[in-house]
Every structure is written in C-alpha cells, then in structure tokens.
Amino acid sequence: MKKGYFGEFGGQFVPELLVPPLRELEEAMQDIMDDPVFNRDLDGVFTEFVGRPTPICRCANLSGDLGFDLWLKREDLAHTGAHKINNTVGQALLARHMGKTCLLAETGAGQHGVATATAASVLGLECVVFMGALDVKRQSHNVRRMELLGARVEPVLSGTKTLKDAINAALRYWIAHQKNTHYCLGSVVGPHPFPLLVRKLQSVIGREARSQFLDRTGRLPDLVVACVGGGSNAMGIFHPFAGDREVQLVGVEAGGEGRPGCYHSATLSRGSFGVLHGTRTYLLQTSEGQIMPSHSVAPGLDYPGVGPEHAFLKDSGRARYDVVYDAEALEAFYLLCRKEGIIPALESSHALAWVIGNRDKIRPQSAVLVNLSGRGDKDLDIVREIESQV
Amino acid sequence: MKKENILTQRISQAVKGGRRALIPFVPAGFPDKDVFWDIIMELDRSGADIIEIGVPFSDPVADGPVVENASIRCLEQGIGLAWIMEGLSQVREKIEAGIVLMGYFNPFLQYGLEKLATRAEEAGVNGLIIPDLILEEAGPHLKLLETHGLSFVPLVGLNTPKRRMAEYSELGPAFVYLVSVLGITGTKVSAGQLLRTKLQEVKDVFSCPVALGFGLSSRDQLDSTADLVDAVVFGSALIQHLDSGKKAGDFMKGWN
Numbered sequence: 085m086k087k088g089y090f091g092e093f094g095g096q097f098v099p100e101l102l103v104p105p106l107r108e109l110e111e112a113m114q115d116i117m118d119d120p121v122f123n124r125d126l127d128g129v130f131t132e133f134v135g136r137p138t139p140i141c142r143c144a145n146l147s148g149d150l151g152f153d154l155w156l157k158r159e160d161l162a163h164t165g166a167h168k169i170n171n172t173v174g175q176a177l178l179a180r181h182m183g184k185t186c187l188l189a190e191t192g193a194g195q196h197g198v199a200t201a202t203a204a205s206v207l208g209l210e211c212v213v214f215m216g217a218l219d220v221k222r223q224s225h226n227v228r229r230m231e232l233l234g235a236r237v238e239p240v241l242s243g244t245k246t247l248k249d250a251i252n253a254a255l256r257y258w259i260a261h262q263k264n265t266h267y268c269l270g271s272v273v274g275p276h277p278f279p280l281l282v283r284k285l286q287s288v289i290g291r292e293a294r295s296q297f298l299d300r301t302g303r304l305p306d307l308v309v310a311c312v313g314g315g316s317n318a319m320g321i322f323h324p325f326a327g328d329r330e331v332q333l334v335g336v337e338a339g340g341e342g343r344p345g346c347y348h349s350a351t352l353s354r355g356s357f358g359v360l361h362g363t364r365t366y367l368l369q370t371s372e373g374q375i376m377p378s379h380s381v382a383p384g385l386d387y388p389g390v391g392p393e394h395a396f397l398k399d400s401g402r403a404r405y406d407v408v409y410d411a412e413a414l415e416a417f418y419l420l421c422r423k424e425g426i427i428p429a430l431e432s433s434h435a436l437a438w439v440i441g442n443r444d445k446i447r448p449q450s451a452v453l454v455n456l457s458g459r460g461d462k463d464l465d466i467v468r469e470i471e472s473q474v
Numbered sequence: 475m476k477k478e479n480i481l482t483q484r485i486s487q488a489v490k491g492g493r494r495a496l497i498p499f500v501p502a503g504f505p506d507k508d509v510f511w512d513i514i515m516e517l518d519r520s521g522a523d524i525i526e527i528g529v530p531f532s533d534p535v536a537d538g539p540v541v542e543n544a545s546i547r548c549l550e551q552g553i554g555l556a557w558i559m560e561g562l563s564q565v566r567e568k569i570e571a572g573i574v575l576m577g578y579f580n581p582f583l584q585y586g587l588e589k590l591a592t593r594a595e596e597a598g599v600n601g602l603i604i605p606d607l608i609l610e611e612a613g614p615h616l617k618l619l620e621t622h623g624l625s626f627v628p629l630v631g632l633n634t635p636k637r638r639m640a641e642y643s644e645l646g647p648a649f650v651y652l653v654s655v656l657g658i659t660g661t662k663v664s665a666g667q668l669l670r671t672k673l674q675e676v677k678d679v680f681s682c683p684v685a686l687g688f689g690l691s692s693r694d695q696l697d698s699t700a701d702l703v704d705a706v707v708f709g710s711a712l713i714q715h716l717d718s719g720k721k722a723g724d725f726m727k728g729w730n
C-alpha cells in the first residue's frame with residue numbers, strides 16, 4: 085500500500101506549507117510513540133487522569149428483552165464524559181515530547197474542544213480552539229467549559245460557520261503557527277498521519293474491551309457496533325478486533341431527520357468519493373465537488389466527511405455501515421435511560437438504536453458489544469428542545 | 475527538447491524587457507458573472523502577462539477571508555468548471571496573456587481529470603495551480619496534464635527544504651510560485667531577510683522563472699527582493715479593488 089493510504093483512501097492533500105509539520109509529526113510518531121518512556125507516561129495519564137480502564141457492562145434488563153446479550157464499553161465513564169479524551173491526552177503528551185508549547189484544535193459541538201482544553205491544562209500547554217460561530221451560539225456551555233480550562237475559543241465566521249469550517253480555520257492557523265503549535269485533530273480524519281495517530285491512541289478502547297470480554301465470557305463478541313462521525317470511537321474499538329474474522333464490525337451513521345431532501349451525515353452510506361481536509365474518502369458533495377452541509381440530532385456526528393480507513397473497511401467488506409435516523413436514536417436514548425440507568429450521548433444512541441432496530445436479525449444467544457462513546461448530559465438541551473416541539 | 479510553455483515565454487519576455495511579469499488572480503465570476511470576462515480582457519489589455527482564473531471551492535484551506543468570501547459569492551452564482559470552460563473558449567482568442575486555472579483538487583476530481591485536461595486544452599488553458607495537490611499526490615496525473623500542454627505549477631514556501639524544491643524542479647514546470655508568507659492568501663508580507671534568502675535558494679534550484687505571491691498589495695513590498703523576482707501574483711488586493719467598484723486597469727497601473 086502507498087504510504088499514508090488505506091487502499092485508495094487517505095493521502096496528504098494539503099498545501100505544501102503543511103508538508104514540513106506533517107513530516108515532523110510522522111517522525112515524532114516513529115521516534116517517540118514506541119519509546120517506553122512515552123508509553124509509561126501515557127499509561128500513567130490514562131490510569132490516573134482519564135480513569136482507564138473503563139469497564140464493560142452487560143445490560144441486565146435489556147438483554148432479557150432482546151433475547152441476546154447486549155454489552156456496553158463504558159467510554160461515557162472516561163474523564164470529560166467521552167472517548168475524545170484518549171486522543172487528546174495522547175496527542176498533548178506527544179506534543180510536549182516534540183517541544184511544542186501550544187495545542188490547536190477544531191471543535192463542532194465542543195466535545196473535542198473540551199477534551200483538548202483539558203489535556204492542555206493538565207499537561208501545561210496553551211490551547212486555541214476554533215469553533216464555527218453557529219456552534220459557539222448553540223453550545224455555549226462547552227464554550228464556557230473550554231474557557232474555564234484556560235483555552236482561547238476562536239469563533240469561525242467563514243463558510244457554513246460549523247465544524248468543517250472550523251477545521252479549515254485550524255489548518256490555516258497551523259500553517260502560520262507550525263513552529264510551536266501541534267494540531268490536535270479530533271478524529272481519524274485529515275491528512276496522513278492523523279488517521280493512524282488517532283487510531284493508535286483510540287485503540288486502547290478495543291484492546292481493553294477485547295481482553296475484558298474474553299475475561300468475562302471466555303469468548304469474543306459476535307458483533308461490535310459503534311457510531312461513526314469522523315470515525316474515531318468506531319476505529320478505536322474495531323481495530324483490535326480486525327484480525328478476528330468471526331467478529332462482525334458495524335459502523336452506524338446519522339441519517340438526520342430522514343425526510344427526502346433533508347441534510348444528513350451518512351457519508352459512507354450515501355456519499356461519494358472525493359477529497360476534503362487533506363484526505364481521499366467518501367464525502368457529502370454536489371456533482372461539482374462542492375462540500376454540502378451535514379446534519380444530525382447528534383452534534384458529534386455532524387460532519388460531511390469520514391475517516392479514510394472506514395472507507396477502506398467498507399469497500400473491502402471487513403466492516404459494514406448502516407444508517408440510523410434522529411427519531412430512532414432518540415428512542416434508544418430514552419430506553420437506555422429508563423432500563424439501564426445510563427444517560428447515553430446522542431451519538432452513542434445511534435449505535436444502540438441500530439442494535440434495537442436489527443434485533444430480529446441478530447441470532448438469539450449471541451453477544452453484541454456496543455461502544456458507548458459518551459454520556460448524554462451534554463445533550464439535555466437538545467432533547468428538551470425536541471420534546472417542546474412535539 | 476520540449477516546446478517552451480507559453481507561460482515561461484510570457485514571463486521571460488517581460489524580464490527581457492526589463493520589468494517583472496504581472497499575474498493577476500481573479501475568482502471566476504467575480505464580482506459578477508456578467509462582467510467577469512470583460513475584466514479578464516481589461517487585465518489583458520492593461521499589461522497582465524499571465525492571468526490566474528480561480529475555480530471556486532467551498533473549503534479553500536490555503537486562502538484568507540478575502541479570497542474565500544469572493545469564492546463563495548461566485549459559487550452562489552452557480553459558477554463551476556463548465557461555466558469557466560465555455561466562457562473561456564469564447565474569449566480566449568482575444569487574450570494575449572497566458573491562462574492558468576487555480577483551484578482546489580476536489581472540483582477538478584469530480585469534473586473528471588481526463589475531461590479536465592481535454593477541455594482545458596481546447597479552451598486555451600496553459601497551466602494549473604492546485605494548492606492542495608503536493609508532489610506525491612500530483613505524481614499520477616502529471617503525464618495526463620503534459621499530454622494536453624498543461625503545465626503543473628508548483629507552490630513552494632519559506633519552510634520548503636532545498637531538497638524538496640529540487641524534486642519539484644525535476645518536473646520541469648513553466649514557472650514556480652513562491653508563497654511569500656508562512657500563511658494564507660492575504661496575509662501581510664513582512665519577512666524581509668528570510669524571504670530574500672529563500673528566493674535566492676529557489677533561483678538556485680529552479681531553472682524556470684520565479685513568481686512571488688500571497689499578500690502582495692503594493693510594489694514597495696518588493697523593493698528588497700526586486701532583483702530575484704521574475705513575476706508577481708496578486709489576488710486579495712485586486713479583489714478588494716474590484717469589489718469597491720474600481721477598474722481593473724487602474725489597479726494594473728500601480729504595478730507597471
């Protein structure tokens with residue numbers, strides 16, 4: 085395979101001015117991330133700060149109703165309430181080893197921004213977060229959290245004023261500040277080596293889950309299910325199972341409201357091949373190659389691109405990808421709240437909804453592992469807003 | 475020996491005449507699609523040696539707000555490659571300047587690269603600048619472009635090592651474009667000595683002419699580098715000039 089590619093997906097479609105910092109990052113990954121000192125430091129942060137390992141738990145009540153065993157990997161219990169922190173503490177540590185003094189991030193709903201601000205704070209780095217001006221308004225809570233953590237939040241006024249424009253703004257900022265700044269990209273997207281770097285850091289989810297599952301049940305799960313926005317929580321749990329051919333991998337994308345003509349975020353299922361934010365992958369775009377707005381009730385799934393390795397897993401058939409609509413995700417959200425005492429993130433609710441929607445096709449007695457990528461406290465305003473509309 | 479690309483010729487002629495070649499950049503359809511081709515012809519008459527036509531894209535990561543907003547306005551008018559190719563075919567004969575299309579990779583990719591090369595050649599395009607297509611990713615497409623007489627014009631920066639410049643030089647481009655700032659279009663140029671050192675390096679490595687661009691708004695900025703620059707590119711400053719309703723020709727006068 086060509087360097088930086090997964091089959092025909094991936095690559096480095098960036099301005100030449102970003103080639104030097106990308107090379108520097110690639111070299112740092114090789115030199116630093118295999119070093120025992122780095123890994124000892126990272127393990128320490130994972131254990132003491134993030135709260136790893138996160139447990140897996142069997143849904144005692146739902147499993148009875150469904151007729152098969154439903155297990156959750158509890159990333160909602162990680163510090164800041166989602167898997168995003170695995171990536172940011174790892175990149176912050178790497179940045180520090182590289183001698184960088186500032187962490188740069190984009191954020192949509194604010195989850196990755198908060199996770200980056202958190203990592204920067206504990207590891208003594210400055211932090212700049214670009215956030216679409218529309219999102220700054222919609223997610224004022226997270227803006228406040230980032231500011232409390234010492235980050236500078238820069239509203240992005242260009243384009244659609246959402247996540248994709250925040251990534252553009254971060255890339256532009258990185259061009260000018262590459263000397264002392266590390267770009268802490270939030271998912272398995274972007275130019276090489278980001279998809280590999282983020283996968284490497286998020287794989288802790290799947291490594292833990294695989295060994296926990298074996299310990300608890302003496303076998304592997306039949307199905308591993310995760311929601312896919314950019315694809316980092318999904319890649320994190322899929323990757324360590326990739327060699328287990330008997331384990332089916334299912335990625336769940338956001339179908340939005342589902343009415344014809346409405347925007348959605350089902351990039352792999354409904355998009356087409358193209359280049360955005362430095363990588364060749366599936367995109368939501370017009371026939372002329374202009375990027376379209378995306379939409380989902382789950383802010384973290386709202387992105388018109390997807391990680392190139394997911395595109396590869398889809399085309400190679402190793403993983404399959406399906407679509408869940410806003411209403412189905414909400415139903416799954418309520419169900420987990422009432423039945424299992426867990427308020428899940430609306431993103432993670434998509435993965436749960438897929439399992440519930442496909443209950444008849446899943447063999448009785450099988451074991452299904454869902455990556456519960458985050459907790460839903462952040463989504464209460466969105467849920468309340470929807471409730472007030474019906 | 476390869477026939478000398480018209481872009482190289484245009485710059486060499488200017489230099490031989492004791493001046494720097496002028497390369498204005500305007501996004502296609504700006505400020506309005508009805509006047510765009512008139513502006514291009516006015517630029518041509520007022521001394522442009524090469525004209526860069528911007529192909530608008532929704533997510534232009536190498537551009538500052540002036541170019542981005544201009545591109546969005548063009549997109550809102552429905553401008554795309556089809557419109558550009560058709561319009562250019564009709565006026566190309568009347569334009570003396572070399573023509574370069576500058577655009578991000580995805581719209582070219584979706585148009586179809588074979589079709590792009592064929593239509594661009596028919597429409598009289600002489601070269602392409604693709605700010606998000608670096609050496610490694612451009613590799614597979616260079617033969618196609620060459621077959622259709624299209625020069626791939628590389629961008630290099632203040633942070634591009636000499637070794638890498640040499641690799642670009644081996645592609646035999648019609649000219650090379652040095653980005654004058656470690657930043658995006660419209661960033662103010664300030665790096666005096668660093669810029670001079672880099673320009674000297676570019677001159678040493680490349681045998682083709684050297685163009686300087688990004689953030690140029692007046693000729694005074696070039697005083698410290700005058701002897702090393704064969705051509706200058708200006709975009710944001712021209713866009714702002716046009717947007718305030720002033721004539722393209724008046725802008726060019728300040729550079730002649």
Ligand SMILES: Cc1ncc(COP(=O)(O)O)c(C=O)c1O
Nearest residue numbers: 313314315316317384431457458
């Ligand atoms: C809880 C949660 N899950 C999932 C996602 C989607 O991102 P990814 O697909 O990279 O895991 C997000 C993004 O913000 C999130 O906050």
